[in-house]
Structures are given as C-alpha cells and as structure tokens.
Amino acid sequence: MDPVLISQELIRCQSITPQNEGALEVVEKYLKQLGFVCERFDFEGIVNLYAHRGSGRPHLCFAGHTDVVPLGEASLWKHQPFQGEIKDGQLWGRGAADMKCAIAAFISALSDVEVEGALSLLITGDEEGEALHGTQRVLPILAQRGMIPDLCLIGEPTSLNVVGDTLKIGRRGSIVGHLTCYGVQGHIAYPQNTDNPIPRMIQCLKALCSYEFDAGTDIFEPTRLEITSIDVGNNASNIIPQKINARFGIRLNILQKAEELCEVIQSICKTHAAEHELQLTIHGNAFLTKEQEKVSLIQRAVKVATGCLPALSTTGGTTDGRFISAYCPVIECGMREATMHQIDEHVALDDIWKLTEIYTSILKAFYLPEAFSSGREVQ
Template identity: 45%
Template sequence: MGVTPIDPVKLTQALIQCPSVTPDDAGALAVLEQALCPLGFACHRLPFSQAGTPDVDNLYARWGTRGPNLCFAGHTDVVPVGDQAAWRHPPFGAEIENGILYGRGAVDMKAAIACFVSAAARYLQKHGDTFVGSLSFLITGDEEGPALNGTDKMLDWLVANGETLDACIVGEPTNTDALGDTIKIGRRGSLNGFITQRGTQGHVAYPHLADNPVPKLVKLLSVLTEQPIDHGTAHFQPSNLEVTSVDVGNLATNVIPNAAKAVFNVRFNDTFSSTTLKDKLTDMLVGAGDNFELRFEVSGESFLTPPGKLSDVMVRAVQKITGLTPALSTTGGTSDARFIKDHCAVAEFGLTNATAHKVDEHARVDDIRQLADIYFEMISAFFEAPSP
C-alpha cells in the first residue's frame, strides 16, 4: 500500500505551532486532518455546544469499516502558557535545542498524537493491503477545559452513528522517570465537597450573644480528616481527602462571623462510587455538628480496566522497545478515559509527565521517536494477539 511515512517530530512541531489554548482550536485539527486524510482515514469534524460553555471543535477519524476497532484518544487543546517572559523558547515556536523539543503541549499531549499518527501510517504501509480491522482517532479540543463539549459528547455521537470501539489507548503522559515505566489502567474518581457552617454574627467581647461558626467548621473538618477513608484496594492506593479552602470572608478583627465555609476534594478508589462516597461522608458528619449545609460536585468516577489483552499488548510493546517492564498504575488525576471506560477497554500511555503544564514544557526528540515505535508495536501486537 502506497503510504507516505510521517515524521512524528515534524508533526509534533506543526501541532505545537497551533496555539490551541482551550477552547481555541487554532488550526490543530486541520493539521491532523491533513495528515490522516491522505492515509485513507474518513474524518468527521464534530463541533459541540452547551449553554454557558464555549463551543468546541473535535475530530473523529477512522480507517477501515470492520472490527476490531483500535482507537487512539487524545486532545489538541493545551493549558495557557502563563508568564510568557519566563519561557526560554517561544511557547508555540516548537524549537529544538540539544535534542529537546520545547513548546506548550509537547508532553501533554501533542507529541503522543503525532506519534500515533506516525505509527498508524507505518502500520498501514506494512499491512494496509491485508488489514481487515480498523484504526481510529478520537481527538477533542476540550480536555483541559470543562470537558463538556468534547469526548463525552463525541462518544454519544459514535453510538448514534453505529460506531463501535473495541479498545482504546489514551496518549496522556503517564511515565514518571523514564519512557516506559508506567501504563495507566484506571483512575481514581474525583469528588468536591462544600461545607457552609452557619452561626450568629456578634461582637467578640460578647460571645454569649453570638454563635461562632469557625470552631464548629474546624470540628467538621477534623471528623473528615482524622481517619483514613479506606485502606486501598488491589490496584488502587487509599482514597485521600484534602481540604482546599477555608474562608469566612471576615475583614474585621472584632466581629464573630455569621458563616464559615470550606471546600475539600476526595480522590477515591474503586471501594466507592460517587454515590456511596457521598453517603459515607454525610454519615461521618451526622452528630458532629448542626446548622450546616453539605453539598457535592462529581468530576469523575473511579474505574479500572482489569489486566488483560489490552494491557498485555501494551506491556509487550514497551518491553520490546525500551527493555522496561511498565507498572500498571491507577495514580494521578482524572483524564478523558473516565468517559471512554463505559464503551470499551481503555488504558493510557504517553511521554514522561515531568514538565506537563510547566514553563518550558518539553520532550526529548529521542523519546518522541521511541514513542512512535512503541505505538507501532502496540498496534501490531493488538491485531496479532488472539482474542480473549
């Protein structure tokens, strides 16, 4: 099959040079289409809207019409650059110095997208004439933002249009110290809690005429934090609750406030669903105080893709290229895999994450080329491995 090879480094540079800070696409998806269409991928631009949120453009591209369908999921949107003057290289210049490629999105995660495109081109060049499965890309512009007009809505579109994913690799930067040390097979859930403890405002010199909410709030927080929520599971570390804000909005030193507020976040393992966790936290505070309000917001559920065919082929590919045996981990924050897990087996592998979201975000050129080789081996192993 006459497929032109794609240089993953050059494609990474072209993507970085699109300043696609959420929700702006800035031409990044067009760069991808220009790479995928000549390979024979059918490309679908999927813009989505929701009241109160920015419109977002997305891309689904597929080569082949038969299963199994191995999908690569990622995002072309990036976080803001911060203080541009602090960057040694222009954040959207994609400059290479001493074997290092600098630019916003180099790690998180434009290089991974470019590497999978390169790997797909290489696989199709080698097997396109006999390949009967499918390769696809699920690329959003709303991962670093509210995540309301991106992957979740794209998955609904796939279902409505008869598209089926059999397995998915997400290109988030998973590795800690070296390329090949970590594959993510799950993620903890994320739950935000908001406590408002009410009181009665008054003069500090006459506390008997007031009701100070601050000590009561401190007691509630102590109840939440003094004991572990759980002790972890086979694949997850213990859930952890962190208090992230305490505020009374009081500018006076001689006034007892009428309310005190706190915010906390729980990163929870598969001991709980968000519903059962909310019930547990609510039960913990019953009897610990009164006249307070507790409400929750859920950012994502915990999930696990049990070790199996997908993780096996990914591990073998990493071992073949790097010589390392990656840990199967569930650490870190949330990702769009939390949406994909309801549709197919999903696991994550990308570059090292040390400079993600930082000033002078960068990736080693050698790592980019090696990641493309790993993805090629993952594709090859997936379609050559026997069905479970």
C-alpha cells in the first residue's frame, strides 16, 4: 500500500477537531483490507476507532489521531490545506506532519510485515481539542477486556532534523492557571479610599515566576511557569480598577505531581494576592517510559532504517501518551516537528517513505526480537 496515496486521502478529509469528515473511514477501509477487526467507540458525537488483529502476546498498539488543528489565518496559506497537493517533493496540507502521514506510513508498513501475536491501532478524532472523549475514554474499556498492549507506539511528530533522529519516551505534564485579584475601585487622587489590586498581582506573579520548583532531571527540563496574559481592561487614566486578571501555564516534569503543584501555587497566591480567585486546570502529569529494554529495542530498530541511533527526548507539548502511559509503556516516533500546526504544513515525500521503513523495522524488531537481538539483519 502506497503511504503517499493514503496520506493524500486522509488530508482531503477536513477533519478539523473534533470533526471527522470521513477520516476514520479512510483508516478503517485500509485496515479492513489488512484483516483487522474494526470497532467504533463514539462518545458525545466524537468518533474513535479501535482496530485489532490476532491475539495473545506480544501485542503492539499504534496510537494516533486523525483530527487536525484549525487553519489559523486561512488567507495566508499558499497551498490548499485540504487538497493533498504534491509539489517540490513535498506533500502539503493540514495534518501532514501532525499526524496523518504517520498513520498512512504505519498502515503501509503493516501491509509489508507478517506478525505473530496481537496488533492493534487506537485512532481518535479528539486529540487536538479538549481530548475528553478520545483515547482517555477508550482505554478503560480495553483494560476491562484485557486488551492492554505490551507497548504503545504513538505516531506524533518527534523528529528534529531528519525523520527518526529523535524518539520521545516521556512528556511533560501541563497545568493552566487563571488568577483574578480583587480590590476596591476609586479615584487615583484618593488612594486612601481604594485598594489597588495591580501591585498585589505583580507581587504574586513575581513570586510565582521566580519560584524554583525543581532543577529538572537528566532527561527533563526544570518545571517552569510562564505568564501568558495580564489584563485589566482599564481605559480610564484616573481610576484604580476593581480587579485584574492573569493567566499562566506550567509545564511540569516527572519530579512533580500536578495535584501537589496546585497546592504550592495556591499557597503562593494566598501569601501575595490578598482577595483573589484562582482556577487551576490540570491537563496531565508528566510521564517517563522506564522500560529500558523496550526503549533500546525500538531505538535499534529505528537505526536499522535510518543508520543513526535516535536520541531520547521528553520535550514538546502534551499528547495522548499522558493517558496511555497509565496503562502501558509509551514510545513516540513520527515525522519532523518543523511545520506542525503551522500555515502551509507539509512533509517531504521522502520522509513519508522513510517513516514507513522505520515502522516496518519496528514491527520486525518487536515481533521477532530474537532474530533482531542476535544481530542478524532483520529483513
């Protein structure tokens, strides 16, 4: 099966999250041809596909999503975002890098390899949005059925300069905060009758920003808080405002637990913000795949295809790995990250073929580890 043709077919589905627009049907069509049993899990109008073939162990699951982020400034696109245009050796379109071509590459790799054991794909239509009704909801059902795999391979973009140069074996967690400080509005010439919430907010944000959560680990950056917005909305030059809003985001590493971190934030705000309201939304804890043998096996499999041992990393945004890692080890390997979510998103055709080769090698390494570990080249 030609991974470029499948990629084009997927890009032609306008599956802006949480719309499906036929994207999962394309995946399903090819998987059925390859003998997979396809099952749908639909929650609140959001579609998810679980496809499986074979039984027993080993069991590898490929996880991904067919939904894509919106176009952004649509008029700035020089290439049609949903046409699957090929030009200058590149395939253009929304979702090319993140992550329709990876799904196509995996399907194509499947058509090339015979495996013993179980093989499954968990493809959701709800990753780029709130991710409430996707992978997170399917996993408990699979657990109940005893269908949790030995390893989950996620096809998110992970590569830096060359496809296959980097694997993600963990990701940071994320918390979003919204802080409002309240005061008493009044005339700036009569400050004794007012209570200005702005200095308190500045104090509080300074304390939050300078707080050293941790120093990071050998594979994780330090936990960091970034302010994303400060708003007063005060158009008058002689009024002390009644309130001020700020928003911030925290990317936390494996040394932190999101719930405990929230308590730290709450106590800093209590100390500095006086009358305030604080909303903290946890979007996941950090995770790290510690199964060295599995990581090393996948690293070596990638090397067979690329000639280079991939680096291990935990950078970037959150993925469904945060949910899956609670059930089984997770390794992410996909396209180059360069143009994901950008205007004129694209991937090189060569990269699609290279990723197909990488996935083929991973399948062989996973299902024939003896042949692979003994050093014989796995063909």
